Amino acid sequence: xxxxxxxxxxxxxxxxxxxxxxxxxxxxxxxxxxxxxxxxxxxxxxxxxxxxxxxxxxxxxxxxxxxxxxxxxxxxxxxxxxxxxxxxxxxxxxxxxxxxxxxxxxxxxxxxxxx
Amino acid sequence: xxxxxxxxxxxxxxxxxxxxxxxxxxxxxxxxxxxxxxxxxxxxxxxxxxxxxxxxxxxxxxxxxxxxxxxxxxxxxxxxxxxxxxxxxxxxxxxxxxxxxxxxxxxxxxx
Numbered sequence: 001x002x003x004x005x006x007x008x009x010x011x012x013x014x015x016x017x018x019x020x021x022x023x024x025x026x027x028x029x030x031x032x033x034x035x036x037x038x039x040x041x042x043x044x045x046x047x048x049x050x051x052x053x054x055x056x057x058x059x060x061x062x063x064x065x066x067x068x069x070x071x072x073x074x075x076x077x078x079x080x081x082x083x084x085x086x087x088x089x090x091x092x093x094x095x096x097x098x099x100x101x102x103x104x105x106x107x108x109x110x111x112x113x114x115x
Numbered sequence: 116x117x118x119x120x121x122x123x124x125x126x127x128x129x130x131x132x133x134x135x136x137x138x139x140x141x142x143x144x145x146x147x148x149x150x151x152x153x154x155x156x157x158x159x160x161x162x163x164x165x166x167x168x169x170x171x172x173x174x175x176x177x178x179x180x181x182x183x184x185x186x187x188x189x190x191x192x193x194x195x196x197x198x199x200x201x202x203x204x205x206x207x208x209x210x211x212x213x214x215x216x217x218x219x220x221x222x223x224x225x226x
Binding site: 104 | 149204214
């Protein structure tokens with residue numbers, strides 16, 4: 001059973017471009033979470049999704065950021081018109097269900113660098 | 116504002132020592148608390164999950180405790196090994212089902 005997969009592992013964008021980060025949850029997991037880790041800081045929750053539904057996006061910046069988890073395919077975190085402050089490691093996690101009882105399994109992360 | 120503090124921020128000890136990592140949190144209304152390790156270039160690995168009704172969990176050389184009343188959790192590592200070198204993160208799940216994270220303790224075990 002493959003773990004949580006994220007791609008790309010490293011992404012470089014220039015200011016104003018779009019960044020798309022992909023996350024494939026573990027097989028059988030229907031819950032996906034995105035976190036952001038800024039340099040020298042702890043991880044911060046961004047958004048929690050189930051298939052075709054956004055459950056909680058309270059940690060997501062109101063502008064330029066969006067997330068989806070379609071019925072088929074990976075979850076996508078999309079950042080439009082990136083700025084230097086978006087440079088960070090973005091981690092995706094998945095769980096089978098039961099939000100507060102299940103361990104979240106994390107992917108290797110995508111390191112976004114905005115030039 | 117809910118906060119998680121991990122002390123120390125960095126720790127370097129000789130191989131074989133027993134050590135304790137500390138995590139304190141401000142919100143006692145938690146569902147659970149987890150300890151993770153983060154290796155450079157790799158994803159996070161969940162080590163131990165303690166439900167709010169539990170006091171401790173053990174896995175191999177690791178033991179984690181939870182004291183909600185004082186807002187503290189500790190991760191005890193017995194007989195440390197160089198392979199234990201990593202950053203250790205604690206996080207608690209709050210009443211909104213969000214994980215609130217500490218900044219981590221960077222641990223180096225010297226051979």
